[in-house]
Amino acid sequence: MNEQQRRAELSEFLRTRRARLTPQQVGMPLTRRRRTPGLRREEVAERAGVSTAWYTYLEQGRDVHVSKSVLESIANALQLTRDERIHLSWLADQPLPPEPPPFVEAISPAYQRTLDLMEWSPAYITGRRTDILGWNKAASTVFGDFVMIPEEERNMLWLLFTESAFRQRFPARETFALETLSSFRATASQYLGDPRITAFLDRLRQASPEFCLAWEQQDVQRQCSQWREIEHPLVGRLTLEIASFQISGDPDLKCCVYSAAPGSETEEKLRGLLGFQKDDVGEQDSLLSKALMRR
Structure with a gap:
């Protein structure tokens, strides 16, 4: 996966995790009808302790650096499961080999x-x-x-x-x-x-x-x-x-x-x-x- 693909995957993953949460699930009070499904970006940013602009850049797939502690805060804000946290870390930290292994599969x-x-x-x-x-x-x-x-x-x-x-x-x-x-x-x-x-x-x-x-x-x-x-x-x-x-x-x-x-x-x-x-x-x-x- 190249850098552009990685950021696109990270963007979609964050967007879909945010969209599935309701304000009630994170302890927010009921308000009038919302146009945005799930949480708003600014609500995730506030819960994660980061600026709305920075989180927006991250979700838009821009080239921003994410530290381990901030990534954990975002995972907590989005109430990610253990498997989702591993997936998020992979997408954000870029632990990628320089070349994918050859696609030759067979069993002995x-x-x-x-x-x-x-x-x-x-x-x-x-x-x-x-x-x-x-x-x-x-x-x-x-x-x-x-x-x-x-x-x-x-x-x-x-x-x-x-x-x-x-x-x-x-x-x-x-x-x-x-x-x-x-x-x-x-x-x-x-x-x-x-x-x-x-x-x-x-x-x-x-x-x-x-x-x-x-x-x-x-x-x-x-x-x-x-x-x-x-x-x-x-x-x-x-x-x-x-x-x-x-x-x-x-x-x-x-x-x-x-x-x-x-x-x-x-x-x-x-x-x-x-x-x-x-x-x-x-x-x-x-x-x-x-x-x-x-x-």
Whole structure:
């Protein structure tokens, strides 16, 4: 991200955080109808202990220096979350490498073997821009066959913000999409100037008005839901717990593993569904039949 892009991102982030706050949320008295949604710039400046002109310059994306203490005061004034504070610090302090790392992403055979060993847990690994780089058979069975998805669309953001079959399996698809986008923004801020990411985001804007609206909100959140519900065409509703891991040596790669609570109806359905693909046909047919009967 170059200097101009960084200041533009900082400007939009501050503006959207200010617009979402009401005077009542910060302890201000009720007044007559306001034309400005959220707080006014002068109100944020007063709460942060800086001049209105200086804060206006900062929000307009002008070239002004921000100290750590002043940045903390602004974060307090805007009631930012921990993740939003990290994002604000990144945008304001410019801890940027001179050149973005080369955009070549792949997982090693060892990681793919690890995914394959998780026979009863759907799992996949995503990259810097949420491309799905590896998955196991359980993931293809539960979420749909990733092999059948064109490589340029095999991406979590793309699948969740376009009318894909993958998206349709999640009853709370909008929440899942917004969480994925907020997580992406929190971890990929330093790469937003990468031309491959820029081109991908431009293509997604053209394909999804929903994405355009969500992107403009500037929301940042590292922690996503720990449970996800899936509507499978064969066995119906599955409720799965999510465990996410960053891969050692490459923090841009993230592994997501889904599992069923022991003894749950979902566990029975999942084992029946996945067991149907094993060699022991008699036992698996029985498991699948039980799962289908419980649907």
